[in-house]
Amino acid sequence: MGTESREVRLASRPQGAPRAENFELVTVEAPEPGPDEVLVRNLWMSVDPYMRGRMNEGRSYVPPFEIGKALEGSAVGRVEASRAAALPVGTYVMSFLGWREAFVAPASRLQVVDVSEVPAAAYLGVLGIPGLTAWLGLFKIAGLKAGETVFVSGGAGAVGSVACQLARLHGCRVVASASSAEKLEYLRDELKVDYAFSYLDGEPLEHLKKAAPAGIHVYFDNTGGPQLEAALYALRDFGRVALCGGISNYNTPGPGPRNLTVAIGKRLRLEGFIVSDHLKELPAFLAEAVPALKAGKLVSRVTVVEGLDAAPGALMDLLHTGAGNIGKMVVKLGE
């Protein structure tokens, strides 16, 4: 006698922006846990831009989602039935096992999280993969140093908002871009960035010149497109670019930066990275981030949509530049 669970499956592969018909909601039955397995009920589920890439067919850095199977994303849930001694009922766990309400899995595929002093949803955002991504990009890829100036595009997004905060905590000057007045307010008032601008309001390069007349040392690129081009002009000699996301090109490819040649004379380094190569760094990151969150030096802000049925729409919003979320977009499935 199993447990009923709904899941979101990929119905078909999108051409361009995903549409509702590319998803389907299906009810299945989760079995009883076997030896060393547990039954988990998800409470929070993550919606991430990189999922768009996995909706395409063909080789990528992660395997594509399969048609007729549940999409995959991070989730935080609670153990409801257990045949694994290490994970008693009530334990909170993080997993990457699909957009579904409940599931059975071996204990070895789950990561225990401590929610005694921090909200569980933070493990999908500031303390989760987005936070780790921001930390890696700034410090491991771009080698950001105290006193430097960094520009973060998509600064109000899941990764960008953590990047802005970690850079400030590290003693850096932070310039950030976003699209809406609400996001700019968030960047200025809550994240305390030094200069925030809308990339839709005038030329990004003019803002960068005003924000950092002597140039920027590091560009944390969440967007690609015209902001990357502006950043290449604004970077100082020996500047570094962490290539983290290209939302502007996820649905359709756009023109490339016409000024990449400046990377020669300025000795710039541009480096792409993906967080899944560096998951072993999670403990080192959490050792910095958990105390900072508890001490109120990091802000955990989530945009919440309710219920599994709302997940596809949330992903479509997230990919539609200009609309979308502030902080991390999460789906709430239970208490």
Added chain:
Amino acid sequence: MGTESREVRLASRPQGAPRAENFELVTVEAPEPGPDEVLVRNLWMSVDPYMRGRMNEGRSYVPPFEIGKALEGSAVGRVEASRAAALPVGTYVMSFLGWREAFVAPASRLQVVDVSEVPAAAYLGVLGIPGLTAWLGLFKIAGLKAGETVFVSGGAGAVGSVACQLARLHGCRVVASASSAEKLEYLRDELKVDYAFSYLDGEPLEHLKKAAPAGIHVYFDNTGGPQLEAALYALRDFGRVALCGGISNYNTPGPGPRNLTVAIGKRLRLEGFIVSDHLKELPAFLAEAVPALKAGKLVSRVTVVEGLDAAPGALMDLLHTGAGNIGKMVVKLGE
């Protein structure tokens, strides 16, 4: 009573491709050498693509040439009069003191070169700044390792031809592009590259797929433009790009690579560099390259133009993609 010397000066700054009117030939008198100075008569003088950048006004990684002053480039000459004990008459020296026939300089600004077993002109090419540039780009910037596959655009040029050879000596598979049938023959027959193609003959990406079906590990970029775009597609995961030159964009900026986003998923690293940051590596490079040249494992090929008056035309040719030289372009001023 000085020594008569002609020099090539910048008469005006070019818009787009340089024209004859941007240069002027002027006769001056070099003074007698003072204490610790020598009089040098140049025998060979270098013509390099990067000189185009210095013809522009404004900030760059090297100061612009000044209007009314001699252009600067590498030269090899012989001491004709000496008041410096370390540089007796007859010593061969390398210098960066201008496109001129003779000059007086402090001994400290000259680099002695050994021409006993190698031709003096090699110090402007395979043993000089172009050779050092190739070595730095392959090994220090791109971290090329034995057994890897490297693509060198502009493979028949001064830097490219050394890069092709050093990579082969290092046990790598070498793919190279050039523009003319003559250059392709040179790449295949003399430099022994594994696959040579004309970037004007079909799509560069199709050639790269044929030459390296499993992808390339390193791209040594001498051109920018469409070949950079093709290389980004052809690079394997964790591939590296040494951004060395962008001849296709020196005179006029072109479109950028539309696919830079692939650098994220493939974790590519693109890094610009300029040789003048690394001149201290010259001895380490020469320790490898001089024995290789003496042993016949490196080919030193130069395209020679005769006489100072021919230098501006040689530079214009070099910048006119499709025409130009094989190997290093040098101006012969004397025996």
